[in-house]
Every structure is written in C-alpha cells, then in structure tokens.
Amino acid sequence: MNYLNLIRWKNLLMIAIVQLLIKYALLEPFGVQTSLDTLGITLLILATICIAAAGNIINDIFDVETDSVNKPDKLIVGKSISEKTAYNLFIIFNVIGVGIGFYLSHLVDRNAFFSLFVIISVLLYVYASYLKQTLLIGNIVISVLVALTLIIVGVFELLPSTTSINQQTQLTFFKIIFDYAVFAFIINLLREMTKDLEDINGDHKTGMNTLPIAIGSERATKVVFALSFIPLFVVGQYVVNSLYKNQITVLYFLIFIIAPLLYISIKLFSASTKKDFHHISNVLKFVMLFGMLSLLLYKFTLL
Template sequence: MYNLFKLVRLNNLVMIAITQYLVRFCIIAPILTIKGLSLQMSEFWFAMLVLATVLLAAGGYAINDYFDTKTDSINRPNRVLVGKAFTRQFAIKLHFVLSTIGSLLGIAASFYVGVWQYALIFPLVGGLLWLYSTTYKAQLLVGNLIISLMAAMVPLIVLMFEVARITKTILPVLQQNQITLNAIAYWVVGFSFFAFITTFIREVVKDMEDFDGDAETGRNTIPVAFGMTAAKVVACIAAAVEVAAIYGIYFGYLSVLPTGEVDWLSLSYITLTIAIPFAILLFRIVKAKAPSHYRLTSLLIKLIMLAGVFYTVIFYVVLSNVYQLS
C-alpha cells in the first residue's frame, strides 16, 4: 500500500484537496457572506468535484511513472516503482480506472451546476496528462507549461463551478441587487497565477535535477537545449517576477483595509513565508551544481507553494476581523 501511495503521490493529492477546500471556505465563502450571499454548491457535489480532480491527478502520476521508467532509472534509480513494485500493465490499468472515474464524477458535477460544457474539461485533462507523459514532456517548454496550467486549474475550477451554481440558482438576486462576483474572481485567479508561476519554476528546477537522464533519453528540456546557466536565469526571472507581482498587488490594492488600518498580518506572512524563502531559493539556484542541490531546491519550492496555499487562512482571518464574520 505504501508503494501505491508513492506511485500516485498521495502527499500531492492531499494538497490538491486541501487547496480546493481552502479556496472554497476561506476565499469564496467569506466574500459571499460579506455580500449577503452563501455557497450554492452542495457539500456532496463539491466533494465529488474535489474527488474528480484528485483522481485525474492520481491517474496522471501513474501514467507518468509508466513512461518515465527509463529516465527515472538514470536520475533516481532507487525510486523507480513501475517495473519493480508494480508491473507496467498495472500502471496502465490504474491510470485508466482512476482517470475514467474522475472524468465521470467531473461530468456529473458539471451537469449538477448546469454548465454541460464543463463536462468536456475532465476527459480533456485526462487525455492531456496522457499526451504530456508520452509526447509533450520531451518537448521544449510545452511540458512545463502544461503541468503549470494543471496546477493553476486546481483553485480555478472551484471558482468556475461555484459561480456556475450561483448563477443557476440565485441570478435574479444578483441582478436585482446589482451584486457582482468580481472580487471572488480576482482573488482566485490571483492564487491560480501563483500556482502557475511557482509550478513552472519547480518544473524548470526538476529539469535541471534530471539533466543527465533527460539528455540521454533525448528530451528537449530547457537545460538540455540551452544549458544549465540559461535554465537558472529562466527560473530566477520567474521567481523575481512572482515576488514583484505579489508585493505589487499588496501595496497597490491590499495594504490598507476598509477600516483604514494597515494589513500588517498579510505583509508579515508574505514576507516571512514567501519573499524570504524565494530569496533563499534564488541563492540556492545560482549556487546549485549537483543533482542533490536541486533536490533541496525543489523541496524549498514545495514549501513556498504550501505557504501560498495557507495564505487563504490569513485572508479569512483578516476578513473575519474587518467584517466580524461569525
């Protein structure tokens, strides 16, 4: 069972579920409360949406390991599971079962919220993850961008389905009271942007870590195509842009609360858990030489991503203090 959890990256799946629940209850729910509204998607169907997302991701991890066996045997031979702990046939079947169930749940949730077009997302994601593992991962930048987009979709899909359900159930209330959901959209899209850029940085760092295996198996990653120095420059620029964007948004729109007070809690959290770790990250990327150095850098990126996810809790606390939410 332990090896199965490793195959489907249980820790990543847990974080996907936590992220979606935090976006729902710490961003969307309190903003709706301030506007005199409430969540319209039932807890059951939201759980089905989360499960659909998690199962598709798990299926993607399984098929990725299936096609990565040769490369992983060079880069991380002690962590290869397909062909050792599990047969290749098992990995294929597991991918098919998880992706099929995830797609069916997502399709059902789409019809529940009243937007049948959303049903197309889930089989498309499953197919895209297959193509990523078989083709796009070996192409310059394409694989990095696909995985970054998948990460950005994790919070964004919560927004899409909740807004669709709200529009279906209480649209007249919104129109009569001239209520918009722009604030919710801005916040969730902001988190999606954070997920996209941070995941992109991590993908580039992973490519640097996996340079030997990628070069030997013919993968055209940034380090292989342009060299390690160029890859470091790309990762550092992306990190600098992300930190600049976060502080730009904070000082431009968030620093002063509706009460007139400065939001010191958000500023402290951003600085201590995101900006300073990013500075350390930049230093480590520049100094990194051996694969083990990039492994530690990749771990630091995961911690930054975790801090970004849990800023939702800080956001909820700030709103609760300002608007006296119960």
C-alpha cells in the first residue's frame, strides 16, 4: 500500500478515467475520426500515468523535510520506502512512460509528438526540485501539466486524423477538450494555492517562497477567495449559454459543480486554520472529479 500511496494511485486513476471518457464518452459516440484504437489509447494512458507517477515520486523525495512538518503521519520516503528505492522507481516509471510515448508517436506517424512526453517529464522534475519553491510559478506550471493530461488525448486522437474534409469537426471537438483542460487548470491552481495555505508552516521552515509566505496567510486567503469566483462565473455562463435546454445536465452542474464552488467561496471567506484549508482542498478535488465526469452527459448537450 505504501508504494501505491507513493505514486498517488487515486490521482493516477482520475487521469486514466478522464482520458477514457474523452475517448469513449466524447469522441466515439459522435463518430469523430480518431487515430488510436483500444490498444493505442491504453498505451497513451499508461504512458501518462507512468510519467505522472514518476513526478509524484520525485516530488515526495524533495519534500521529505517539508512533509515531516506538514504531514509526518503520511511521510513515505525515508520512512516506509528508502530514498534510493524511490529514486529507482522514479527512473523506471520515467523510462517506461517516455518509451511508450516514443512508440505512440511513431504509431500515429507524428515523431514530433514524442517531445511532449520529454517536456512533461522534465518539467515535473524541475517543478519538484526548483519551481515549487518559487512564488506562483510552481502552482501555474503544475496546473498546466494537469491540463496537458487532457489535451494530449486530443493531440494524439484528433490531429493525425485531421483532413481538409473533417477539419471543422476535429477543431470543434479539440476545442471542447481544451475547454475541459482550462477548467482543470483553474480548479487545480486554486487547489495548489489552498494547499500552500495548508502547508505554510513546513514550507516556511524549508525556505519556500509561496504566496502565503510572501504576503501573509490572511492576504493570500483573500486572493484565493477572489480567484474562486472565476470558475463559478465561467461554469455559470456555460450552463446558461449552452446547457439550458437539457434539464438533467443543468441539474447535474448545479448540484455537483456550481453548488460546491459556491460552498468553497463561502468557506474561503472565513478560513484560517490548517483543517479549513485541507477541507477546501478536498472539496476542490471533488469538483474536479465531477467536472470531468460531466463528459458522460455531453451527448445530451449536443442533441
């Protein structure tokens, strides 16, 4: 179980589910021309979660000192698993992920796509070793990488199959994937900033320069509170402009996305303790999950 917790298996499962939903709930039902068969999408998912697992491992390796303060009961590297073993697993997962990415790029006859896997792998290492300590840049970079786990499906599935005849259709569905990626970026950015508020004590001890450390916990909370209205406004506009004809879909968004987002804004207004921020972080993960699961309803919105 320690190894599963090290690679953050729940997060990896969410990545796999989202990529499967894009393939089988968004693209396939509408007969969109795609490039990957069942084996191909399986390999893409495997490559993505291997690289993500490697990123989680290297993050834990560099966070040993911080985690010993912030969450000593959940410390894995140096306690349940040695640092040497963790480094070996980091290398193994990276080699497998990048190797599969190399194969997939040749499979769709787009050799340049291989660079995506290399860039993501390198950025995850740079994030863990350096960017995480910098003001906001680390938060933005990791949120971009989360968004890329969605976009990469569009890149491999749609771009190689695009012709002059189906170009408009491919572009329409790529835009839908991109919109979901933007949603994932915003929610994850809020969650990263909330986690910085939760982990301020350990981060301060290890010399990190997160937003709460730079401007103070109270001011940082107000910033996150103000930013929390962005996804609320964006999703609200989307429901009003695109989903109003389908009552089931509207109800889903109201209950599982808009209501929790409103709850988060209310909680942020008065949040001040580590427990408060941990709770808000978990609710944001809930919003992310149900936002992605809304792909199952997409066929109803296009009827």
